[in-house]
Amino acid sequence: MKKHFLKTLLLTATLIFTSLGVSFAEPKKGGTLIAAVGNNPRHLNPAVQSGIVTGFPGAQLFATPIRYDNNWEPQPYLAESWEISDGGKTVKLNLVKDAVFHDGVPIKSSDVKFSLETIKKHHPFKTMFAPVVSVETPDEHTAVLKLSSPHPALMLAMSSQLMAIIPEHVYGDGQDPKTHPQNSENVVGSGPFKLVEFKSGEHIILERFDDFFIDGRPYLDKMVLKIIRDPATRTIGLENGEIDFYAFENVPTNINRLKKNANLNVTPDGYAAIGPIDWLAFNTKSGKTADVNVRRAIAYAIDRNFILKAIMLGVADEARTGIHPGSPYYEPNVEAYDIDIDKANKILDDAGYKKGGDGMRFGLNVDFGWPGLRPNAEYTKAALKKIGIDVTVRQSADFPTWAQTVSNHNFDLTWDTVFNWGDPVIGVHRTYQTSNIKKGVIWSNTQQYSNPKVDAIMEKAGVENDMAKRKALYSELQKMLANDLPVYWTNTLPYHTIYSNKVGNPPMGIWATSSPMDMTYIKE
Amino acid sequence: MLENEEIKEPAIKPVKEIFLTFFKSYSAVTGLMILVGIAVMGFVGPLFYPTDPFDMVWMPFSPPGADGFLLGTDYLGRDILSQIINGARVSIAIGFSAALVSCFIGVGIGSFAGFYGGWVEETLMRLTEFFQVLPTLLFAMVIVALFGSSVLSITLAIGAVSWASVARITRSEFLRIKELDFVLASRASGSNNLALIFRVILPNAAAPIIVQSALLVGAAITFEAGLAFLGLSDPNVISWGQVIGSNRIYILDATYTVTIPGIAIFITVLAISLVGDGLNDALNPKLRSR
Numbered sequence: 001m002k003k004h005f006l007k008t009l010l011l012t013a014t015l016i017f018t019s020l021g022v023s024f025a026e027p028k029k030g031g032t033l034i035a036a037v038g039n040n041p042r043h044l045n046p047a048v049q050s051g052i053v054t055g056f057p058g059a060q061l062f063a064t065p066i067r068y069d070n071n072w073e074p075q076p077y078l079a080e081s082w083e084i085s086d087g088g089k090t091v092k093l094n095l096v097k098d099a100v101f102h103d104g105v106p107i108k109s110s111d112v113k114f115s116l117e118t119i120k121k122h123h124p125f126k127t128m129f130a131p132v133v134s135v136e137t138p139d140e141h142t143a144v145l146k147l148s149s150p151h152p153a154l155m156l157a158m159s160s161q162l163m164a165i166i167p168e169h170v171y172g173d174g175q176d177p178k179t180h181p182q183n184s185e186n187v188v189g190s191g192p193f194k195l196v197e198f199k200s201g202e203h204i205i206l207e208r209f210d211d212f213f214i215d216g217r218p219y220l221d222k223m224v225l226k227i228i229r230d231p232a233t234r235t236i237g238l239e240n241g242e243i244d245f246y247a248f249e250n251v252p253t254n255i256n257r258l259k260k261n262a263n264l265n266v267t268p269d270g271y272a273a274i275g276p277i278d279w280l281a282f283n284t285k286s287g288k289t290a291d292v293n294v295r296r297a298i299a300y301a302i303d304r305n306f307i308l309k310a311i312m313l314g315v316a317d318e319a320r321t322g323i324h325p326g327s328p329y330y331e332p333n334v335e336a337y338d339i340d341i342d343k344a345n346k347i348l349d350d351a352g353y354k355k356g357g358d359g360m361r362f363g364l365n366v367d368f369g370w371p372g373l374r375p376n377a378e379y380t381k382a383a384l385k386k387i388g389i390d391v392t393v394r395q396s397a398d399f400p401t402w403a404q405t406v407s408n409h410n411f412d413l414t415w416d417t418v419f420n421w422g423d424p425v426i427g428v429h430r431t432y433q434t435s436n437i438k439k440g441v442i443w444s445n446t447q448q449y450s451n452p453k454v455d456a457i458m459e460k461a462g463v464e465n466d467m468a469k470r471k472a473l474y475s476e477l478q479k480m481l482a483n484d485l486p487v488y489w490t491n492t493l494p495y496h497t498i499y500s501n502k503v504g505n506p507p508m509g510i511w512a513t514s515s516p517m518d519m520t521y522i523k524e
Numbered sequence: 525m526l527e528n529e530e531i532k533e534p535a536i537k538p539v540k541e542i543f544l545t546f547f548k549s550y551s552a553v554t555g556l557m558i559l560v561g562i563a564v565m566g567f568v569g570p571l572f573y574p575t576d577p578f579d580m581v582w583m584p585f586s587p588p589g590a591d592g593f594l595l596g597t598d599y600l601g602r603d604i605l606s607q608i609i610n611g612a613r614v615s616i617a618i619g620f621s622a623a624l625v626s627c628f629i630g631v632g633i634g635s636f637a638g639f640y641g642g643w644v645e646e647t648l649m650r651l652t653e654f655f656q657v658l659p660t661l662l663f664a665m666v667i668v669a670l671f672g673s674s675v676l677s678i679t680l681a682i683g684a685v686s687w688a689s690v691a692r693i694t695r696s697e698f699l700r701i702k703e704l705d706f707v708l709a710s711r712a713s714g715s716n717n718l719a720l721i722f723r724v725i726l727p728n729a730a731a732p733i734i735v736q737s738a739l740l741v742g743a744a745i746t747f748e749a750g751l752a753f754l755g756l757s758d759p760n761v762i763s764w765g766q767v768i769g770s771n772r773i774y775i776l777d778a779t780y781t782v783t784i785p786g787i788a789i790f791i792t793v794l795a796i797s798l799v800g801d802g803l804n805d806a807l808n809p810k811l812r813s814r
Contacts, residue, residue, distance in 0.1 A: 310584040393759035
């Protein structure tokens with residue numbers, strides 16, 4: 001019945017549009033998309049693994065209750081509708097009736113309950129579903145989430161790769177879901193594509209799932225995700241047409257080079273929810289940077305514009321706060337610390353840091369979280385010399401060494417790239433909450449920043465369902481943080497999607513490739 | 525001991541003759557002059573060109589010659605000429621120290637192996653072969669990654685992976701020399717083993733070792749640049765390799781930022797091999813008549 005109805009609707013819509021003379025590219029069915037992935041995913045189950053590398057295949061293999069459009073508006077996906085009641089403490093999901101897993105077993109509300117409980121227990125983002133107390137399943141197609149407090153972040157947490165609906169009859173067999181063999185092999189998913197083969201370090205091959213619950217989708221027959229770590233190899237592959245699609249390109253020189261290619265499209269759109277921000281974090285607890293004057297002087301001495309123009313070669317955007325400029329909560333009217341060397345010197349003079357005979361006041365170390373930030377670290381050395389701070393650049397042997405140094409609070413300054421992950425509750429609060437000062441945990445509040453007023457605002461904003469009020473709270477938060485300056489935010493990491501002219505409708509929403517690509521097609 | 529000193533000399537040419545042979549070779553003299561010039565530039569140059577190589581003095585990526593910067597500026601707007609001048613000191617220092625480390629390890633192992641023979645030789649030479657077949661760049665990367673990329677760890681890493689050739693040459697010289705009459709005479713007159721190794725045989729084996737070590741200096745400088753190209757350099761010290769390493773990602777947009785330090789390395793390494801060849805001609809008695 002339903003299928004028939006949709007077909008009629010589609011036909012009518014097509015007739016109307018054609019009669020009105022509106023022309024738009026008709027998605028074509030069939031074809032294979034050759035995409036590149038920049039790293040090897042540990043496995044393909046996003047319910048127990050975070051990160052954009054698992055997110056790409058993960059969002060194709062597994063469906064989530066809802067999805068988002070380009071304007072941050074939630075759209076039906078596996079849940080055809082939802083009702084929020086009880087002041088935001090009850091969320092009812094009405095599931096699509098004819099949805100099945102890749103093995104043909106129907107998707108039931110008990111699978112939603114199982115998935116959420118698994119994610120709550122095993123996914124590293126603990127704040128996503130923390131207020132969810134229980135999931136009730138009054139019937140097979142209705143799941144009711146009961147919350148201890150209103151939780152506006154829930155909507156984003158139910159989208160993208162964050163709430164993959166996994167089959168209870170596969171993952172509920174008692175094995176640890178984090179190491180379940182079917183995370184990488186014979187994956188039984190719920191999304192538009194099913195797994196053909198995952199060869200670690202080489203490729204992931206996905207095939208159209210014919211019984212996908214949205215009729216006529218996906219358009220593609222096949223997706224081949226080639227795992228290519230070397231940026232130069234990927235760039236050349238895109239240039240000579242061996243690769244049709246690559247997301248998350250962030251090397252400025254590569255982006256500018258690929259922009260010149262007439263066969264390729266290069267766009268920064270699609271990353272607003274992932275929200276990657278480059279920043280300089282301070283140790284606010286010990287050493288010279290515990291003094292807010294030192295932090296402010298450093299911020300005045302570091303030229304955000306220089307980073308944008310010289311290091312990022314004009315492909316990144318300014319980020320003045322810890323919330324991504326693409327987010328509806330971004331507040332640009334904060335103290336921006338635009339370059340002012342004299343002011344920086346004056347702040348340090350007034351605070352009693354006198355210059356020694358060699359023109360230096362004191363020394364600081366600067367670390368950096370990954371090789372792409374090394375230019376920023378070298379720049380910091382040169383920039384802070386102008387205000388009499390002698391910076392030593394510390395190159396960590398590898399990522400774990402850096403993570404250990406910073407998470408154990410043995411640093412003065414460190415450059416880092418941190419993601420927003422949609423809602424501020426998921427990716428922003430963690431950096432500034434007093435309760436999240438966790439020794440040994442990277443991307444916790446490693447700055448050891450603590451301000452009860454900031455904690456209070458975040459607590460309030462986290463449960464505020466009214467969008468306007470919530471915006472106001474986050475605006476205040478960003479102003480306070482800019483004033484206390486536990487972190488000096490500089491720019492967005494310039495993630496770009498590169499796709500060949502033959503690719504139609506690439507994922508341009510807020511979640512980039514961490515969203516289903518059921519609408520992407522190959523033009524012929 | 526007096527007797528020993530008189531008879532341990534035969535294989536060494538008189539110093540005067542060595543000098544004459546060396547300075548007769550145009551290429552060797554040219555090489556030496558270039559090398560001295562670079563060293564002078566590195567050590568005295570900063571007095572005449574005091575721009576700090578870490579200072580951002582101008583717009584990034586000013587091409588050579590533009591705006592009064594002879595070699596242009598790098599991606600942070602730092603003066604490349606100043607980086608070349610100051611980097612010479614560190615690059616040459618790394619080159620010589622790493623060669624010295626190689627020489628020290630190589631001579632130690634090679635001389636003991638050659639002198640004692642038997643299981644000592646077996647063990648030491650298997651070890652040498654192990655280091656010879658080891659992928660040197662990878663092994664050096666591991667060492668630098670483990671101990672952090674400071675000038676010291678880079679120097680030691682290069683030294684630790686490059687000594688195998690020195691050890692083999694030393695051993696073969698020892699095998700040849702230890703059977704010669706003056707060594708036997710020295711042994712008969714009561715010299716102990718250590719004295720035989722270091723005071724009797726080693727000076728006579730010095731020529732090929734010196735030549736090999738001179739070549740190692742050049743190899744070490746290129747090695748340092750190679751590590752820097754892979755991102756393993758000390759960001760707090762300017763060396764030519766570090767200049768290449770930090771500008772590497774801009775190689776397609778501003779090729780000069782990488783080619784200029786590359787040319788500096790090329791010239792230096794060329795000069796070192798010219799000197800090495802000259803030393804070979806001068807020290808090797810078999811080539812005397814050439």
